[in-house]
């Protein structure tokens with residue numbers, strides 16, 4: 708009765724992020740180009756299903772969310788890191804222009820595409836890896852399967868989802884609406 712709980716806010720943030728990510732994926736699918744033969748072969752080795760559906764979009768800067776609450780959350784939990792070289796949103800992959808067709812970067816992002824597929828799409832991916840509800844040592848780390856991590860270039864940043872979860876709860880605590888105090 709006194710505004711939102713942190714769990715409500717976490718769900719609101721996750722929904723905002725999922726909408727944003729789906730919108731960005733649509734943009735890449737409309738404007739992007741298919742994988743090259745070599746990238747398709749890499750995608751198959753990585754375990755991406757339907758690699759022919761993947762599109763790459765060359766951009767000057769990887770986009771960030773405009774919504775203030777989502778932007779604050781993204782900065783707080785390193786989703787997204789600043790100035791990443793790549794960002795995978797299921798089948799849509801943004802590639803910063805100075806790393807266009809960088810084989811290692813695209814392979815890294817394709818591992819995230821496979822993670823989206825294994826979990827069943829954008830919302831479960833965000834719920835599992837980014838906006839995890841529990842600060843559990845068993846929370847999966849989205850970079851564990853990567854041999855050549857080069858984490859500084861990944862939009863999803865570093866750290867386990869446990870770290871993210873703790874930071875998110877601190878953040879959602881500070882986002883609580885003060886409206887009730889004035890009524």
Ligand SMILES: [Zn+2]
Pocket residue numbers: 815819850861862863864
């Ligand atoms: Zn990554």
